[in-house]
Amino acid sequence: MSAILEHANVTVTNPEATAKWMADVFGWHKRWSGASIHNGFSLHVGGADSYLALYAPPTTPKSPGNSYTTRGGLNHLAVTVTDIKATEAAVWAAGFTPTNHADYEPGQRFYFRDGDGIEYEVVQYDD
Structure with a gap:
């Protein structure tokens, strides 16, 4: 299943x-x-x-407290993309600040928070 x-x-x-x-x-x-x-x-x-x-x-x-210390807290939402550089440019254009960039197995990622404080992870997997 x-x-x-x-x-x-x-x-x-x-x-x-x-x-x-x-x-x-x-x-x-x-x-x-x-x-x-x-x-x-x-x-x-x-x-x-x-x-x-x-x-x-x-x-x-x-406003929520720290999601990582709150039972049932939403820590972040992750999306996969095919062009992380273009997505990062769009994040900047939307007025948000990308942080915590990392190249890792099996791809690349960064995070940002929106105007409501919700954290998003953007991931591009290597093919």
């Missing part, structure tokens, strides 16, 4: 703004948006086979 991750759901301040930078950086598109649980708003952004559900509650969400 095997399983494929279809989506993850994260709370953000502004789903539309988050989906915009994700379209610019990752080439993703808006799949759906509308009213959601607890009188909030959700937007699904991604590709044909997987997506992120971006949820905004009706009031401004609170």
